[in-house]
Amino acid sequence: MNAPEDVALAQFRRELEASSSWDGFSCKARVWALQGDVLRRYLCARGGHVAKATAMLVNTVVWRRQTGLTFPITSTKEGGFFCGISPNDLATQIRTGKNYHHGHDQWGRPLTIMRVKRDCDGAHWRDKLRFMVFQMERGRWLARSRAAGTSQTEESDTSRAPASLGGVSWLFDCSGFGYKNIELRLARDLASTLQNHYPEQLGLLLIVHAPWVFRTFWNTIKTFVDPVTVRKVVFAKATTPEELREELSPYVEPGQLESCFGGDDPYEFDPDRYMEELRREEERATRKSGQCIQ
Secondary structure, eight states: OOHHHHHHHHHHHHHHHHOGGGTTOOHHHHHHHTSHHHHHHHHHHTTTOHHHHHHHHHHHHHHHHHHTOOEEOOOOTTTOOOOSSOGGGGHHHHTTTSEEEEEEOTTSOEEEEEEGGGOOSOOOHHHHHHHHHHHHHHHHHHHHHHHTTOOOSSOOOGGGOOSSTTOEEEEEEOTTOOGGGOOHHHHHHHHHHHHHHSTTOEEEEEEESOOHHHHHHHHHHGGGSOHHHHTTEEEOOOOSHHHHHHHHTTTSOGGGSBGGGTOSBOOOOOHHHHHHHHHHHHHHHHHSTTTEEO
8 A cells, every 4th residue: 555545544443443333342343344454445445535434344344243244353274264154054055056166366366156057946035145145255265365375175376366355256157047037136235235345355257158138137237336346347258168268368277267168177066075165164163263253
């Protein structure tokens, strides 16, 4: 950060420490909110306006408590992952393979893979939103662990991790997207949740195999998406794996890209193995009381 930004950050910290809005909150929530990377993200999201950033961050702390989320202070593989939402409560959705983490982009940010054609579990939109929150929390944990120099599910070079901790990129496979997948309420609430409580967290949104009906849907929902976020969206024109490989290579190395998208990674989602990994992460976190705390 430059000198003016350092001054704004220091002022932001003082405003938060002195705020009466903390009455009734645990000291752990305050420690989480006063972390440097958290302060920077919220200040950046409000264009350096301290009062607006303060209101936004306090609102997130309230939201996290109401949602039952933890206030993570450190993030390491050894410490495990638990955000307050158990994967066991989301097992039906997780096991479909409609949304999972695998690989990372060119900047070291974890990839969240979304497969529309696997969204067949019939979950209510509120349950889907809760699942997406869980995925954002785990994506942030993976990113912070990686940026701290801790490798996650694959052996890889962590030296290219982004300077800003916590960023996550998404690869959205729209194969099979139709009118049945249009959920305006979910899209609107998800956009609001991400913008208000996960600012500066999206690296890229790579969209592949998008039919015209999805593009029409996107033109509707992007009206309530922040313009900065809209600029991070990349629509791939490729239709074959070979073409996708070439088009996505500036964003994801072939070795980190699944073969179905033209990459060299033979990974195939296995619901049993994936659930077992999530459960091990939760067990490690709950054994170490200082890693993810309320």
